[in-house]
Amino acid sequence: MANLETQHAVEQFLYRQAELLDSKQWKEWVDLFTDDGIYWMPPERSYTTWDGTPAIFAEDKNLMNVRMGRVLHPDAWSQRPLWGTNHVVSNVVLKNVSGSGDVEVTSRFHMMELRRDDVRHFAGSYLHKLKKTSDGYRIQLQRVDMTNAQAAYDYVLQVWV
């Protein structure tokens, strides 16, 4: 039954992460990562490392802070218009649970984005490598494989998916 508890805790963590994005709580979102945590979105599924390869995102906490600072700046022009997202996360499968409680988990997501009157859809899979701490899980690596990663981007991605 320990697995069910872990499954539940991990699912709640993933849902909370998505909620923080959709409610634009950027700092709380960045705080979900360990100090050496990486958010990575490769251009294709075939990529095996974020280090030294082209990436849509390959951000450590410092770069996450740049992105957060940018979107919070009063002159981030592209942030002005009506802009919001809605994530649905599902298909949560535990891949590995270590003795110390660290977790590797895959899931699927679908994100609808509204900007002005334009709706876009992004979908794909997450791989989370979670570290268990006294304060709950922290993300060491989040890999995001978007099904439409290679498609032409009609406008760009301003924040994490």
Added chain:
Amino acid sequence: MLQERIPDLSKFVEPDRVRRELYTDAEIFELEMQRIHETVWIYCGHLSQIPKAGDYYTVQIGRQPMVMVRKSDGGVSVLYNRCPHRGNMICGDMKGNTGEAFRCSYHAWTFHHDGKLKNIPMMESGYQGTRFTRDNPDCNMKAAARVEVYRGFVFASLAKDGPTLKEFLREAIVAFDDMCDRAPDGEVEVVPNCFRVIQHSNWKLFMENQIDALHPSVTHQSTGRAAHEVEKEIASKTKTGEAPLSYHMLSAFATVTIDKWDSFQTINYPYGHCILTGYMGLRPQDPDTLAYDKIMIEKHGKKRFEEIVGVNIHHVLVYPGLSVQSPLQQLRAVRPLGVDRTLTEIWHFRLKGAPEAIYRRSLAYYNLVNSPATLINADDLENFWKCHQGLASDGGDWVSFARHFGRDIEKNGVVESGPDMGTSEAPMRNQMKAWVQYMKG
């Protein structure tokens, strides 16, 4: 009809301003495609994208779907991506390997890599006595009128006549020389990933923005400031007191002041090309750079090395559709999709023979500035959309390029921005001068 509505297009371009219709009129766009993009030399790709015989990459030239393919003899063809039988597109994928021949998915006509017909099923029984014979050129995939390769960069022109590639590029050829010369082995290879981003505006706005030296400190202030804060914090925690160069690449968008931009220069050439000199020519003195310097000096000698790294370029524009940042090995190709939609294809290159750390700089710029999650271009694209909305309105008829107008220095058709006037709108004025010439047909 355009001719009836606007009998003389040249009246729409004055030395310091142009009419808004240049950005919004669908018929002007059609004429541009015909007289500019489907006439001049257009960048198709790099040979290292198609290393093996049969490797192909599709590319749009103006309104024409083309395919660039490596031939068995090592050469390259650029063909219309169209079967001469019923017009079916031959390559449905963006890239791939076609094997020994192209094969149409509709009726299995096959073609050699140079586009010549290889075989038609039922050639003997079905086509005897018809116009379709093996030696009829109408049976071939049509080839681009002209193809030229310069240091691995492939260009095609769909017009039979016109300047050679070198005559066309003129001084802007430095984009490719500077990039390749910086490689210890004298050549570059593409990193096989293309980022593609669509902007909701006319293609000319992209070309104008690339060398608009006033816009970075306004448009990109948010990212520049945010990066500067993080840069300072990292620097305060390291022994050297410096943050990685990639933070400077971002913070420079805000910390390089307008005075500084003004101290750079634009040099503008016939056909609309432009070179912006500037800060990327500066040479850091970190261990990675010094290791690279050592390799280069061993290879070329001190004198030639100094010449190579002394080339002071921030940006080279090859009008109408190519933007190259040679010191960071970035290349953006512009593909107009419609009067109000433009695709950019974004590549970066590896300097052959250079240490990995030097590649990482190019990669950092590619990922941070040029990826679809760009920290920089998000605000450019926002501006492009807004420009298009405003230009499509009746709120005014003109677009102004008057900044430092009258202070350009012109010699033999080459226009330099005046001293300490790097933010001059000279490049836009020069592009429009070329535009008028092209549009005369």
